[in-house]
Amino acid sequence: MKETKKDFIALDFEKPLIALSKQINELEQKTLQNGNKKVVNDLKNQYAKVKSQIYKDLSPLDRVKIARHPQRPYPLDYIQLISPTWHELHGDREGKDDGAIIGGLIEIEGQTIMAIGTQKGRNIKENQKRNFGMPSPEGYRKALRLFYHAEKFNFPILTFIDTPGAYPGLEAEAHNQSHAIAMNLRELAGLTVPVIAVITGEGGSGGALAIGVANRILMLENSVYSVISPEGCAAILWRTKDKVQEAANALKITAYDLYKLRIIDEIIPEVEGGAHYNPKETSEQLLIAVKKHLEELSRLSSNEIKKDRQEKFRNIGIFVNA
Amino acid sequence: MGLKDFFKTRQLKKAAKLQNGTANANGQDLKAQPPDELLCTLWTKCQGCNELLYTSELKKNLSVCKHCGFHHRLSAQERIDQLIDYGSFIEINENILPDDPLNFVDLKPYKNRLNEAQKTSGVKEAIITGLGSINNQLTAIGVMEFQYIGGSMGSVVGEKIVSLIENAIDKRLPLVLISSSGGARMHEGILSLMQMAKTAGALKKLHEAKLLYISILTEPTFGGVTASFAMLGDILIAEPHARIGFAGRRVIEETIRQKLPKDFQTAEYLLENGQIDLVVPRPNLKQHISDLIRLHSQNTKKSFSGNGIDKTMIDKILARI
Numbered sequence: 001m002k003e004t005k006k007d008f009i010a011l012d013f014e015k016p017l018i019a020l021s022k023q024i025n026e027l028e029q030k031t032l033q034n035g036n037k038k039v040v041n042d043l044k045n046q047y048a049k050v051k052s053q054i055y056k057d058l059s060p061l062d063r064v065k066i067a068r069h070p071q072r073p074y075p076l077d078y079i080q081l082i083s084p085t086w087h088e089l090h091g092d093r094e095g096k097d098d099g100a101i102i103g104g105l106i107e108i109e110g111q112t113i114m115a116i117g118t119q120k121g122r123n124i125k126e127n128q129k130r131n132f133g134m135p136s137p138e139g140y141r142k143a144l145r146l147f148y149h150a151e152k153f154n155f156p157i158l159t160f161i162d163t164p165g166a167y168p169g170l171e172a173e174a175h176n177q178s179h180a181i182a183m184n185l186r187e188l189a190g191l192t193v194p195v196i197a198v199i200t201g202e203g204g205s206g207g208a209l210a211i212g213v214a215n216r217i218l219m220l221e222n223s224v225y226s227v228i229s230p231e232g233c234a235a236i237l238w239r240t241k242d243k244v245q246e247a248a249n250a251l252k253i254t255a256y257d258l259y260k261l262r263i264i265d266e267i268i269p270e271v272e273g274g275a276h277y278n279p280k281e282t283s284e285q286l287l288i289a290v291k292k293h294l295e296e297l298s299r300l301s302s303n304e305i306k307k308d309r310q311e312k313f314r315n316i317g318i319f320v321n322a
Numbered sequence: 323m324g325l326k327d328f329f330k331t332r333q334l335k336k337a338a339k340l341q342n343g344t345a346n347a348n349g350q351d352l353k354a355q356p357p358d359e360l361l362c363t364l365w366t367k368c369q370g371c372n373e374l375l376y377t378s379e380l381k382k383n384l385s386v387c388k389h390c391g392f393h394h395r396l397s398a399q400e401r402i403d404q405l406i407d408y409g410s411f412i413e414i415n416e417n418i419l420p421d422d423p424l425n426f427v428d429l430k431p432y433k434n435r436l437n438e439a440q441k442t443s444g445v446k447e448a449i450i451t452g453l454g455s456i457n458n459q460l461t462a463i464g465v466m467e468f469q470y471i472g473g474s475m476g477s478v479v480g481e482k483i484v485s486l487i488e489n490a491i492d493k494r495l496p497l498v499l500i501s502s503s504g505g506a507r508m509h510e511g512i513l514s515l516m517q518m519a520k521t522a523g524a525l526k527k528l529h530e531a532k533l534l535y536i537s538i539l540t541e542p543t544f545g546g547v548t549a550s551f552a553m554l555g556d557i558l559i560a561e562p563h564a565r566i567g568f569a570g571r572r573v574i575e576e577t578i579r580q581k582l583p584k585d586f587q588t589a590e591y592l593l594e595n596g597q598i599d600l601v602v603p604r605p606n607l608k609q610h611i612s613d614l615i616r617l618h619s620q621n622t623k624k625s626f627s628g629n630g631i632d633k634t635m636i637d638k639i640l641a642r643i
């Protein structure tokens with residue numbers, strides 16, 4: 001894989017690779033002059049070893065960093081990589097079009113699908129519009145409007161989740177963030193069309209769940225999904241943000257953890273190092289998984305689809321019945 | 323003034339003893355205790371106006387201060403005693419108990435926290451659910467216990483609420499849930515988060531069954547509880563001055579880098595912003611709930627010939643115009 005085509009922003013645990021790759025480049029320049037290729041090849045082998053070791057031993061916090069990587073593909077990228085068409089639909093009809101929630105019609109194998117996602121911005125200007133992917137109540141109401149639209153026209157719903165969480169702001173509270181989220185949780189439970197949710201980056205608590213009550217929940221390999229951010233959890237339970245590593249471990253937030261806990265249905269593989277190294281390949285994997293689950297759900301009747309989703313969530317919880 | 327100071331030093335002494343872990347640890351300590359204990363249980367300092375109140379009088383007044391109207395926090399059992407007709411409450415699912423699915427350890431193990439919570443709160447989990455009568459109307463009722471890990475919602479709270487809702491649907495009863503919670507319980511990770519969807523999903527069924535759900539929001543109700551079942555009532559009632567919201571005040575202030583208005587996220591603020599139906603002082607709460615249940619059960623009347631409104635009532639209203 002060519003990793004030098006584009007400038008990738010290295011995460012802290014990737015620093016050894018950057019150093020090695022610099023060494024290789026320098027040596028390669030020299031060997032062009034004096035012709036000793038063995039040293040370069042040895043270094044290249046070492047590079048490959050270090051690389052596979054680093055990516056094999058990713059800690060939960062490392063995955064958090066990949067999930068938040070500024071170059072990570074966002075829902076709008078995936079949507080346009082998997083569908084030949086994208087007809088965006090805007091607004092909550094009550095006064096706002098929240099840029100942190102995107103929605104619209106796409107096509108998969110000739111089937112119209114309602115795609116809805118949380119959307120982060122790539123720069124300051126974009127983030128003024130996207131609010132760093134943190135939806136306001138109006139965003140959740142826009143999503144709800146589109147859920148109802150899908151229900152009316154019998155379109156399956158595909159949601160893409162990548163949000164730090166619902167926006168904690170003054171206006172958001174005044175406009176009833178809690179109610180907006182709660183309504184989505186309740187109304188998603190009543191839909192008779194298939195709903196598939198894909199966590200592509202950060203699954204930030206209730207703000208993620210508000211578009212995540214689905215028949216099938218899929219997670220990209222390096223995405224995370226949690227009741228609270230590791231930073232928030234560390235600050236509350238350990239009383240210091242320094243314990244973020246401990247909190248990330250304890251909370252069980254990786255795709256592998258959640259698959260083991262039987263919360264999610266499938267882990268979608270990413271290329272080594274994370275989806276940003278090859279968005280196209282990751283989007284192909286994503287499409288394969290989505291198509292598989294759509295196909296399975298298409299065999300169910302409307303009522304069975306609703307029941308399937310309700311029972312899925314009815315049965316979540318681990319307790320002792322004495 | 324003198325009495326207040328006396329009270330304060332006694333309180334401090336008591337607190338120190340509790341910290342040393344010797345309070346009630348052996349008979350000797352208990353023997354040394356009576357004057358303190360007596361005073362502490364005899365008097366309560368109002369958290370609103372700092373007045374010293376006779377505890378028994380305060381309890382008789384439903385833990386509302388007669389001077390300033392401050393609503394002191396109630397335990398789940400006190401709440402049930404205040405709202406449910408005497409002797410009519412039947413608890414259900416009291417044996418659904420917490421587990422430690424993630425083997426969660428922060429500064430101490432979650433298992434220890436559960437044990438401590440059970441000891442200090444006297445209940446087995448952060449909610450009591452059951453069936454009981456409110457002015458002779460049978461109701462499915464759930465009351466959260468804030469003393470139990472901040473009334474946080476984990477697997478047990480979710481399961482007990484859902485089971486209660488299923489009971490309400492099955493027996494066609496109105497549902498009353500009284501919330502007091504900091505939100506989802508972090509120690510159960512994603513399982514706690516999913517209880518939001520689980521309870522909301524059960525409420526969808528209740529909604530489709532066209533049954534009444536009255537949600538009572540009490541000090542404090544936040545996070546995953548507000549953003550799920552607590553906000554989904556057909557009718558939303560809050561107690562005066564209760565703080566209710568999604569995100570905590572500090573988190574919001576850190577995010578927007580500005581101070582929030584003093585009344586932000588209070589019951590009165592929510593009422594003004596159209597988020598709740600009513601703010602009802604505790605002494606009126608039972609009657610209010612009871613009236614609402616009665617009004618929602620009178621929907622099959624076929625004949626409308628009757629005596630109408632009491633004539634003296636009409637005269638009263640006319641006199642006001």
Ligand SMILES: [Zn+2]
Binds near residue numbers: 369370373387390392
């Ligand atoms: Zn007072």
